[in-house]
Amino acid sequence: MNYEGVLTKMQTENGSPIQYYLVFENDFLNINQLLDKKIAINFLRYQCLNCSLQKKIYRQGFCYDCFYEIPQAAAWVINPEKSTAHLDIEDRNLEFEKRAQLQPHVVYLANSSSVKVGVTRKNQVPTRWIDQGAHEAIEIVEVPNRYLAGITEVALKDHVSDKTNWRAMLKNDVKEEDLIHWRNQLKKFIPHEVAAYYIENNTETNLQFPVLRYPEKPKSLNLEKTPFYEGVLKGIKGQYLIFEDDTVFNIRGNEGYVVSITVL
Template identity: 75%
Template structure:
């Protein structure tokens, strides 16, 4: 069977283990059901997630012009401390920026390859942690806008990482950490204007991924270079498909590619 569509990040369902769905315009595929089956991926084109045109993808699923023009790709997405909607100041589209920035945000600790600090909208918990391949996570603060979350992350990343080592995450080269102890240790570094939003009493969230075989030496599949690939699917973690020959494919990093998926 062959499915064809534009890649966007896999949708997830928070169960044990996580359930993954690849959603195309006219189909959706329950990826967990493809474990231990041979699947093929073939690049057949590009489709910008904003303008919909067949243009080379620049970043985040957008063509070059949309990446530098659309509000959904503003610098404050990756650097929340640059958010200005709470001041009424526009970056690219103030109404859009108000909708996204002026809502509850969470600063959290997640353990995927190491303990890291991150920011997400409250509505994206636990999806954000799943997408990062974290096997445990905990909220630190809940604030009313993205700016306050951003300045908290900036303050904390002097004392804890803000990056994930994707290879270690995929190899499952991780250890359990006491995230409650980490949270309490970092409390003294939270900016004064955010301290009242500190979450005092909560517990870790644990996440189980559908992986039967972890790669020993993960090698990333780049469809733009090889056009097609066929392999036996052995696991899914974060937004990665893991194959028996240690090939891994980051679905989210390839958003905007039009592919044929054969089973």
């Protein structure tokens, strides 16, 4: 069977295990059903996720021009502390920024390679944790806008990492952590204006990924250098496909690439 379309991050459904779906314009594919099967990935061309033109992808699935123009790629997306919609100050498009920034956000702890702090919109829990390959996570605060979440993350990352080691995550080289203990220890570093939003009595969320075998030495597939690849799928974790020969393919890192996927 053959599927063709522009890559966007896999959609997920939490379960035991998590279900993964690749959604194309005219088709979708449940990736879990491909475990232990040989598949081929063939890179065909680029397609910007914003303008849909066949222009080389620059970052986040967007061409160079769109990346520096559209609000979806503004600095506050990566650095939420730079949000200004709560002050009625426009960055690139105030209407869009108000919709995105002026909604409940969560600051959380997740354990994917080690304990890290992060920010997400409340409606992206637990999707954000799944995308990061975290096998456990817990919310610390729930705030009414992105700016407050951002300044909380900035304060806490002086005391805990805000990065995921993707190789350790994929190898499942992680240790169990008491996230409730971590949350309680970090409480004193929460900014004063956010203290009232601290979540006191919640529990950890545990996540189960569909992986038959973890890679020992993960090597990343680069479609520009290797436009055709085939291998036996052994797992899905985060936004990565894991293959029998230790090749791993980051779907989200290749958004905007048009591919054909063939089940052999």
